[in-house]
Amino acid sequence: MRMSKLVGERIKESPNGATLKSHIYLLRAGYIKQVSTGIFSLLPPAQRVNQKIQNIIREEMDALGGQEVLFPVVMPRELWDMSGRYDSIKGELLRFKDRTGHDMVLGMTHEEAAVHMALNTVKSHEQLPFMIYQIQTKYRDEARPRGGLIRAREFTMKDAYSFHTSQADLEDYYKKVYDAYFRIFKRIGFKNFIAVKSDTGMMGGKVADEFMAVTECGEDRLVICPKCGYSSNMEVAVSVKTENDHNVAGEMQEVFTGNAKTIEEVCAFLETDACHTAKSVCYQTDDGRLVVVFLRGDCDVNETKLQKIAKSELTPAKVEEFGLIAGNIGCINLKVPENSVVCFDKTLQGLENFVTGANKKDFHIKNVSASRDLHDVEFVDVSLVKEGDRCVCCGEKLNLTRGIEIGNIFQLGTKYTATMGMKVTMPDGTTKEPIMGCYGIGVGRSLASIIEEKADDKGLVWPMTIAPWQVHLCPLRLDDENVATLAEELYRNIQKAGIEVLYDDRNLSAGIKLTDSELMGIPIRVIISPKTITQGQAEVTIRQTGEKLFINFNDLISELKALIADEIEEIENNL
């Protein structure tokens, strides 16, 4: 490709609004152009990377026996009514009417379409297991797109669906996909990514793992044990908290605490620590019921866990409307409406000598004992893992970090086959609803995440396996006839050798050409100039390391081939 004809421009200044490294460089290097919030066009370089990532995914999915298909982008509401998701999913599902007034949706995921494809088509257990997948544009009407391709409304995704006759078969296949995902992300070039246990969320199903590119700019909070490898999304993470105080309590005693309402204020007033208090957090459900959680004062509520227990989405409660006194709510003598949910977090189990609200204006109770004073209480885990907590598996201190979800895998169960009425005939003549797994990878998000991992202060740095071009031919002083002639010749020869080359054929100053090449991030840069020609050599720079080599023109093609093969081998060998 000749750079003089390449559509897109390199820009010097950081575009207004972009804050993430990947977003800034993709814009500055001429890879993407925004069309609307969360909606982008990919320019030629980005599309080349996009397709290389897709091809890696394709190879691995095919190796699993996957069959590539293509589902429609636009679907009628009836398909989504079958699973009930036309109503259950809110604003993210973009709905519209066609010319006849028929309700239609834009595909945000394709479980329904996958089951529809197999419905009345796959009839016998003999045809299972099978997996179908597609790589396609998805549209999700995100409430808050951000960070360029990190969180877009329209994006490319690989989604796969497997069908099984038994849970054991699903689990077996799930493990194979899990391993394939590791290969995919390693081949893309990721070094710093992990699989974590995750919430199954609206997808339904029981088991789910997410693949996370570990980076501080990630939206998901992760809990990782550096010793035994326990790793989990914060949403479902469990931990061992610092030890509770088991000293036997004295008599319960009501104490005046006045305007001290928050945990900090109460602790300061009574000269005690937050871990010797039980605080309350109040929510209300969709249907207006009160949910009260008691947990140790130094801990916070994990709302994902709590929503599962309450079986409802939760919003902060206006406690006065339920007859409670904000700042003085406590677990002794609590009076709440009949239909309320009251939870006691495990952090209170065995806690002695703690302070809690007295359910009376301006008063708290001290010397409360969980074992003595909390009756008929079941302790549940509804607290958030926090800094300093230890691993439930091995006791090591947990690391808290952040990640970008680049892939996920779910054991779906029969949610979709059951609601949509898909059945296969079993060996004994009975029928059975197939058990499904589903497996996604965000292609654009992977592209952006690898930038977050690799890019430096000069610009993009692509791994050889997904680089838009392998070599950037960058002649300096194109006004010099010798350089111009040799550059054209090298361009032809490098192409002939089967190497993907971007040729900077613009007669511009060295500074512009060199900084442009660094911004674009192509792995190998070949410089020729009057100086190198007199030495009979080309200057070769490795983008990632900055390493500089001088190679005789006669050896150039074979050396480039070797450098490319070496880097690919290094990535592939690491699988």
Place this chain on the structure above:
RNA sequence: CGGGGCGUAGCGCAGGGGUAGCGCGCACGGUUCGGGACCGUGAGGCCGUAAGUUCAAAUCUUAUCGCCCCGACCA
């Protein structure tokens, strides 16, 4: 959906009642040129949109749309 911010040339920004500006980029000519060179000439804007106030609005008022950030949400 809540809170905040910004819309003026392709990009980054200034100007805050009196005919539209700067830097970069772009085009042409010339001199340079291994780390974003210089000189000259030129093209490019309904100041997001709509109503209002005014002799006069990019500038003041209101509404609306778009975009960014934070929060809620996220199969």
